[in-house]
Amino acid sequence: MTAYDPNNIFAKILAGDIPSVTLYEDEDTLAFMDVMPQAPGHLLVIPKQGSRNLLDANPAVLAKLLPVVQKLANAAKEAFDADGVYVAQFNEAAAGQTVYHLHFHVIPRHDGLPLKPHTGGMENIDVLKANAEKIRAAL
Numbered sequence: 001m002t003a004y005d006p007n008n009i010f011a012k013i014l015a016g017d018i019p020s021v022t023l024y025e026d027e028d029t030l031a032f033m034d035v036m037p038q039a040p041g042h043l044l045v046i047p048k049q050g051s052r053n054l055l056d057a058n059p060a061v062l063a064k065l066l067p068v069v070q071k072l073a074n075a076a077k078e079a080f081d082a083d084g085v086y087v088a089q090f091n092e093a094a095a096g097q098t099v100y101h102l103h104f105h106v107i108p109r110h111d112g113l114p115l116k117p118h119t120g121g122m123e124n125i126d127v128l129k130a131n132a133e134k135i136r137a138a139l
């Protein structure tokens with residue numbers, strides 16, 4: 001199994017070395033807006049403890065992470081009046097993983113509206129902040 005690389009971009013967000021539009025934080029978990037959203041409200045939930053992905057994660061960390069994913073999924077659904085919520089998590093490049101720190105994607109979905117491509121265009125920061133405000137209000 002490939003070792004965790006602590007120089008990945010989400011580790012830098014956790015260290016405060018690069019900015020993020022934060023939605024939620026507790027002792028073990030951070031949630032923030034995805035900068036290349038596949039739909040409005042696309043957010044990411046990550047554990048503070050480093051693991052490359054789900055395959056090498058500590059089960060005790062997963063046990064704390066999933067309730068936060070659930071909390072954010074409900075908030076994002078409510079904030080965007082969505083019909084459903086897509087929750088995704090990729091392990092290794094073959095499965096679509098591009099950032100090697102475990103993360104769950106949470107994406108509000110509306111009937112008949114397709115998702116934009118994965119890691120497509122960067123969203124305007126003011127749009128991300130406004131969408132984050134809506135989600136925070138629903139938490």
Ligand code: AMP
Binds near residue numbers: 037097118
């Ligand atoms: P994955 O393919 O599951 O590894 O997805 C990584 C996700 O991280 C993609 O949806 C990217 O848009 C997103 N992403 C990459 N860099 C950043 C960043 N600095 N802040 C927020 N999201 C990011």
